[in-house]
Amino acid sequence: MPPPSSDALPSFRQPPVTEVVLNVQLAPLTEFQAVHFGLFWESIRSQFPTTETKPPIDQQSELQEIGKANLSVEVLNSIPMPRVWFVSPDQTRLIQVQTDRLIYNWRQAPTGEDYPRFPAIKEGFLRAYDSFESFVVSNKLGEFIPVQAEVSYINQLPLNGQVTTFGDLGSVFRFWSRPTSDLLGIPEHAALRMSFRLGTQEEFRGRLHVAVEPRFRRNDSGKLLQLTMTARGPLRTADRQGVAEFISFGRKYVVQGFADLTTKTLQEVWERIDA
Amino acid sequence: MPNALAEQMTEGSSLFEPSWQTAAPEVSLSMDDERRRRQVQLGRGEVLLTVEGSDFPSWLDDALRALNAASALPANWDSYGARPVNQRTLEHALQILTRIMNDSFPAPEILATSHGGIQFLWNARKRELKVAVNAPYRGEYYYFDENKNDEEEEPFSLELDGIVRRLNDFIA
Numbered sequence: 055m056p057p058p059s060s061d062a063l064p065s066f067r068q069p070p071v072t073e074v075v076l077n078v079q080l081a082p083l084t085e086f087q088a089v090h091f092g093l094f095w096e097s098i099r100s101q102f103p104t105t106e107t108k109p110p111i112d113q114q115s116e117l118q119e120i121g122k123a124n125l126s127v128e129v130l131n132s133i134p135m136p137r138v139w140f141v142s143p144d145q146t147r148l149i150q151v152q153t154d155r156l157i158y159n160w161r162q163a164p165t166g167e168d169y170p171r172f173p174a175i176k177e178g179f180l181r182a183y184d185s186f187e188s189f190v191v192s193n194k195l196g197e198f199i200p201v202q203a204e205v206s207y208i209n210q211l212p213l214n215g216q217v218t219t220f221g222d223l224g225s226v227f228r229f230w231s232r233p234t235s236d237l238l239g240i241p242e243h244a245a246l247r248m249s250f251r252l253g254t255q256e257e258f259r260g261r262l263h264v265a266v267e268p269r270f271r272r273n274d275s276g277k278l279l280q281l282t283m284t285a286r287g288p289l290r291t292a293d294r295q296g297v298a299e300f301i302s303f304g305r306k307y308v309v310q311g312f313a314d315l316t317t318k319t320l321q322e323v324w325e326r327i328d329a
Numbered sequence: 330m331p332n333a334l335a336e337q338m339t340e341g342s343s344l345f346e347p348s349w350q351t352a353a354p355e356v357s358l359s360m361d362d363e364r365r366r367r368q369v370q371l372g373r374g375e376v377l378l379t380v381e382g383s384d385f386p387s388w389l390d391d392a393l394r395a396l397n398a399a400s401a402l403p404a405n406w407d408s409y410g411a412r413p414v415n416q417r418t419l420e421h422a423l424q425i426l427t428r429i430m431n432d433s434f435p436a437p438e439i440l441a442t443s444h445g446g447i448q449f450l451w452n453a454r455k456r457e458l459k460v461a462v463n464a465p466y467r468g469e470y471y472y473f474d475e476n477k478n479d480e481e482e483e484p485f486s487l488e489l490d491g492i493v494r495r496l497n498d499f500i501a
Contacts, residue, residue, distance in 0.1 A: 124382055
């Protein structure tokens with residue numbers, strides 16, 4: 055997938071994005087223990103006053119070649135270390151920490167807060183990154199080595215207008231023709247996953263993963279198609295600059311890919327504006 | 330109706346509390362999902378090894394024995410203040426080995442390093458490849474072919490293609 059042609063990316067006045075996730079995978083922090091979740095919380099508690107404990111997320115390595123290894127190793131810890139959420143008072147922002155990941159989320163509140171736009175979310179992520187790195191270094195919890203970064207946009211497309219059924223991919227993707235068959239008509243239910251290689255022949259930068267799946271909203275059981283776009287890849291340099299660079303790089307592919315893949319009809323609903 | 334549906338997140342989706350539910354549970358009835366599993370001791374912990382579509386490779390048991398022997402070395406095992414092998418580094422070293430090896434490659438010699446890491450060593454026919462795993466996702470490899478006067482030393486993290494390329498050179 056060639057790089058986006060310029061820095062001017064398409065934008066939408068009413069984007070369907072309901073959640074943005076910025077994520078960095080770290081080399082496991084060898085000296086991190088359960089007590090350190092609480093110590094870290096002390097440093098951010100005024101902005102993130104509540105916590106929840108969750109199971110950890112496995113490492114996901116975006117490698118140049120897919121499916122080469124047929125032997126895998128899973129470490130079985132007798133005392134598994136959890137992932138801990140630190141949640142903002144309005145529930146829209148979240149820092150997640152585990153021994154080998156730092157994640158920053160923005161999500162739309164039930165009250166429908168406007169999307170704060172990417173620069174503000176990236177700034178929040180980098181503040182969390184700086185806080186956590188400083189905490190790890192000052193407490194000597196292991197070498198702080200970022201390995202891979204990730205940008206995810208989660209978009210929810212309600213089945214109440216342009217998109218009609220769980221199988222109506224033709225209303226979502228411009229490359230999907232419909233009806234599928236005169237006999238069968240539009241599918242009642244469909245899901246799709248695609249991935250695109252990022253970078254050049256000389257330099258592998260990761261992949262853009264695109265998934266669309268049927269979902270029900272929790273708060274009102276409303277039907278929707280959820281379109282998730284994730285750019286994930288290794289870092290050019292294993293430091294803050296490398297992380298920040300990939301986050302911006304990946305976001306360009308997410309946004310331009312979203313605009314390239316979705317139909318013009320939906321983009322009119324989202325009020326596309328081009329710089 | 331949604332209450333009857335599976336509520337767990339699907340792989341690779343939201344990292345937040347999901348504001349949605351899956352619309353249908355996914356159940357695989359495929360008979361093509363043949364896997365073999367072994368749970369083995371590795372240092373102070375255990376690992377689950379899973380192989381798909383074939384038997385466990387012939388080099389694996391010797392490698393596990395050597396890794397466990399390295400892990401059992403006490404502090405100062407070299408009488409020059411060596412550190413014991415770090416458990417996380419040990420686990421990562423095994424993960425690296427499973428990614429770079431295939432059945433056509435010779436089994437490496439496996440040694441502890443004085444800094445608490447693991448080194449894999451291949452040495453034959455005036456060719457030498459050393460892969461030092463210093464910490465999880467941090468290491469370097471050194472290759473020297475005396476026949477061609479070909480020498481390379483590079484760090485590695487996530488990508489191991491350089492090591493695999495040199496292993497291919499080694500057996501060529």
